[in-house]
Amino acid sequence: xxxxxxxxxxxxxxxxxxxxxxxxxxxxxxxxxxxxxxxxxxxxxxxxxxxxxxxxxxxxxxxxxxxxxxxxxxxxxxxxxxxxxxxxxxxxxxxx
Amino acid sequence: xxxxxxxxxxxxxxxxxxxxxxxxxxxxxxxxxxxxxxxxxxxxxxxxxxxxxxxxxxxxxxxxxxxxxxxxxxxxxxxxxxxxxxxxxxxxxxxxxxxxxxxxxxxxxxxxxxxxxxxxxxxxxxxxxxxxxxxxxxxxxxxxxxxxxxxxxxxxxxxxxxxxxxxxxxxxxxxxxxxxxxxxxxxxxxxxxxxxxxxxxxxxxxxxxxxxxxxxxxxxxxxxxxxxxxxxxxxxxxxxxxxxxxxxxxxxxxxxxxxxxxxxxxxxxxxxxxxxxxxxxxxxxxxxxxxxxxxxxxxxxxxxxxxxxxxxxxxxxxxxxxxxxxxxxxxxxxxxxxxxxxxxxxxxxxxxxxxxxxxxxxxxxxxxxxxxxxxxxxxxxxxxxxxxxxxxxxxxxxxxxxxxxxxxxxxxxxxxxxxxxxxxxxxxxxxxxxxxxxxxxxxxxxxxxxxxxxxxxxxxxxxxxxxxxxxxxxxxxxxxxxxxxxxxxxxx
Ligand SMILES: [Zn+2]
Numbered sequence: 134x135x136x137x138x139x140x141x142x143x144x145x146x147x148x149x150x151x152x153x154x155x156x157x158x159x160x161x162x163x164x165x166x167x168x169x170x171x172x173x174x175x176x177x178x179x180x181x182x183x184x185x186x187x188x189x190x191x192x193x194x195x196x197x198x199x200x201x202x203x204x205x206x207x208x209x210x211x212x213x214x215x216x217x218x219x220x221x222x223x224x225x226x227x228x229x
Numbered sequence: 230x231x232x233x234x235x236x237x238x239x240x241x242x243x244x245x246x247x248x249x250x251x252x253x254x255x256x257x258x259x260x261x262x263x264x265x266x267x268x269x270x271x272x273x274x275x276x277x278x279x280x281x282x283x284x285x286x287x288x289x290x291x292x293x294x295x296x297x298x299x300x301x302x303x304x305x306x307x308x309x310x311x312x313x314x315x316x317x318x319x320x321x322x323x324x325x326x327x328x329x330x331x332x333x334x335x336x337x338x339x340x341x342x343x344x345x346x347x348x349x350x351x352x353x354x355x356x357x358x359x360x361x362x363x364x365x366x367x368x369x370x371x372x373x374x375x376x377x378x379x380x381x382x383x384x385x386x387x388x389x390x391x392x393x394x395x396x397x398x399x400x401x402x403x404x405x406x407x408x409x410x411x412x413x414x415x416x417x418x419x420x421x422x423x424x425x426x427x428x429x430x431x432x433x434x435x436x437x438x439x440x441x442x443x444x445x446x447x448x449x450x451x452x453x454x455x456x457x458x459x460x461x462x463x464x465x466x467x468x469x470x471x472x473x474x475x476x477x478x479x480x481x482x483x484x485x486x487x488x489x490x491x492x493x494x495x496x497x498x499x500x501x502x503x504x505x506x507x508x509x510x511x512x513x514x515x516x517x518x519x520x521x522x523x524x525x526x527x528x529x530x531x532x533x534x535x536x537x538x539x540x541x542x543x544x545x546x547x548x549x550x551x552x553x554x555x556x557x558x559x560x561x562x563x564x565x566x567x568x569x570x571x572x573x574x575x576x577x578x579x580x581x582x583x584x585x586x587x588x589x590x591x592x593x594x595x596x597x598x599x600x601x602x603x604x605x606x607x608x609x610x611x612x613x614x615x616x617x618x619x620x621x622x623x624x625x626x627x628x629x630x631x632x633x634x635x636x637x638x639x640x641x642x643x644x645x646x647x648x649x650x651x652x653x654x655x656x657x658x659x660x661x662x663x664x665x666x667x668x669x670x671x672x673x674x675x676x677x678x679x680x681x682x683x684x685x686x687x688x689x690x691x692x693x694x695x696x697x698x699x700x701x702x703x704x705x706x707x708x709x710x711x712x713x714x715x716x717x718x719x720x721x
Contacts, residue, residue, distance in 0.1 A: 143511075147312070147313075147314070147511060147513070148314060148321075149314040186305070186307045186329070186516055186522055187307065187516060187518070187521065187522050188518060189521065191521050192305075192521055192522045192523060192524045193521070193523055193524060194282060194283065194521040195282070195283050195284070195285035195288065196256065196282040196283065196284060196285065197285055197286075198249050198250050198251050198284050198285060198286035198287070199250065199251065199256060200250050200251050200256055200257075200258045201251075201256035201257075203257045203258065203267060203268045203269055203270050204269055204270050204271070204274075206264075206265075206266050206267050209266050209269050209274065209380075210266060215375075217377065219264065219265040219266060219377075219379070220265050220266060220366075220377035220378055220379055221266070221316075221377070221378040221380070222375045222376070222377055222378070223316040223365075223375065223376050223378055224374065224375070224376070225367060225374045225375060225376050
C-alpha cells in the first residue's frame with residue numbers, strides 16, 4: 134500500500150501546508166512507509182470481531198454543568214504569534 | 230398556455246445552542262457577550278494534553294429534544310473528529326458525531342392556521358451533539374489585512390437537527406422552523422435567540438420539474454446567511470425562481486455540477502454564490518480517542534418521557550377541545566409561550582367563560598404586553614383579578630361599555646375589581662331604580678313608544694343614551710330589555 138504524490142498533495146492542501154517539490158518527494162516516501170507499517174494490521178483475521186469505537190472499555194464519563202474559572206486573557210493570548218489587547222490576529226479570513 | 234409548474238424540495242439544517250452554563254467539553258462559561266477571549270481554557274483552545282469531558286446537562290438536554298422530536302435513540306453513541314483548518318477552530322478539528330449520532334429517524338408535525346397547506350409530518354433525519362467554533366471578525370477599521378479571533382464561543386454545545394427534504398414551499402419551511410423553535414422553547418433546552426446566534430438555519434433546496442421525459446431534479450443548492458425566519462422564507466422563494474431560470478438556460482440536472490453554496494444577501498434580497506470549498510469538504514472523520522462513548526438505557530429514556538412537559542401541539546389541541554378556541558386562536562396563544570397560556574387557562578377556569586377570557590387575553594392583555602414589551606409575569610392584573618372582571622361582565626354586574634375603563638384602572642393602579650369599581654363610581658343599579666328610570670323615559674318619549682309599537686325596535690336606542698346620561702351605571706342591555714317589556718305591557 135503505497136501513497137501517490139497526488140494524495141500527499143491533497144492531504145497537504147487539507148492541512149493548509151505548503152510543501153516544496155523536494156518536501157513533497159520526501160513526504161510521499163515517508164508517509165507511504167508509515168502506511169505500509171500500519172498496514173501489517175490487515176494481515177490479522179478480524180472475521181466475527183465487532184468493530185471497536187473506542188480503545189478503552191468504558192462509557193458515560195460526565196462532568197457537571199458548573200462554571201469553573203477560565204484562563205486569564207493574558208495567559209490565553211501569551212503564545213499567540215500575533216495579537217492585540219483582546220484578540221488573536223491572523224491573516225485575513227475571507228468572508229463566507 | 231400555463232407556465233410549467235415545478236415542485237420545490239426543501240430540507241433544513243438547524244443548529245441550536247443548548248441552554249447550559251458551561252461548554253460541551255470544558256467548564257468555561259457560555260455566557261453571551263463577554264469580553265473577547267475571557268472564556269477559554271486549554272481544552273477549548275486545543276492545547277496539547279488537555280482532555281475533554283462531556284457535559285452531563287448538555288447530553289440530557291439533547292436527549293429531551295430527541296425524544297420530543299419522536300426520534301429513535303440508539304443505545305450507543307460516540308464522538309468523532311471532523312477535520313478542517315480554519316482560524317476560528319484552534320484544534321484543527323470539530324468534535325461532532327458522524328456515523329453513530331445520539332438520535333435519528335424522528336418527525337415534527339407542522340400545520341398552517343389558515344390552512345395554506347395540509348397538516349404534515351416533516352421527517353427528522355438525525356439530531357446530534359457537536360461543539361461550536363470561535364468567531365472571526367475582519368478588522369476593517371484598522372485598515373489592516375488581519376482578522377481578529379475571539380474563542381469564547383469555541384466548544385459551546387450545539388444540537389444539529391437535520392430534516393428530511395420534506396418541505397414543499399418556503400411557507401412550509403417557515404412553519405417547520407416556527408414549530409421547532411416553539412418546541413425547543415417549551416422544552417427550555419435553548420433560548421433560540423437568532424440575534425445571539427443560538428439558532429442558525431441552513432437550507433438545502435432544489436426543484437422537481439415535470440418534463441416530457443418525466444420529472445427531472447435541479448442541482449441542490451445550500452443556502453446560508455439567513456438571519457430570520459422571514460429571511461429564510463424570502464431566500465427560498467428567490468432561490469426556487471432562480472433555479473428554475475438557470476434550468477431553462479442551462480438544462481443542468483442534479484449531478485451535472487458540484488453542489489453549490491449560496492449566501493442570502495438581505496439588503497439586495499438575492500442569493501449570491503459563495504467561494505467553493507469543494508476541495509476542503511473532505512473532513513476525514515474518525516472516532517475521537519479522547520472522548521468516552523455514551524450509552525443510553527431504556528430507563529433513562531422512560532424517565533425523559535415521564536418528565537416531558539406538555540408540548541405545543543398537545544397544548545393547542547387542549548385549548549381547542551376544552552376551551553373551544555379556534556385553531557388560529559389556539560396557535561396565537563401557544564406561540565406566546567407557556568406562561569401566557571397558563572394565565573389564560575386560569576382566567577377561563579375561574580370565570581367559567583372561555584369565550585370572554587379569550588377575547589380579554591388575546592385583545593387587551595396581549596396588546597398591552599406588546600405595547601410595553603413586557604411578559605405576562607410583569608403584567609399588573611393577575612389571572613385571579615382578570616377572572617373577577619370577566620365574571621362581573623358575565624353576570625351583568627358590569628356593563629361591557631365601562632369594562633375597558635375598569636381594566637385600565639386595575640392596570641394603572643394595580644387594584645382589584647372592587648377598588649376599581651368604587652374609584653370609578655360604578656355600582657350595580659338596583660332593579661327597581663332601573664324600572665322607574667325606564668318608565669319615566671317612556672312617558673317622556675311617546676314617539677319612541679309609538680315607533681316601537683309600529684315595529685321599529687331600534688327606536689329604543691335613543692332611550693339608552695338618555696338613560697346613561699341620567700345614570701352612567703345603567704346596563705344598556707337591561708335598559709333595552711326593560712323598556713321593551715314595559716311597552717309590551719302597555720294597553721295598545
Ligand atoms: Zn474551556
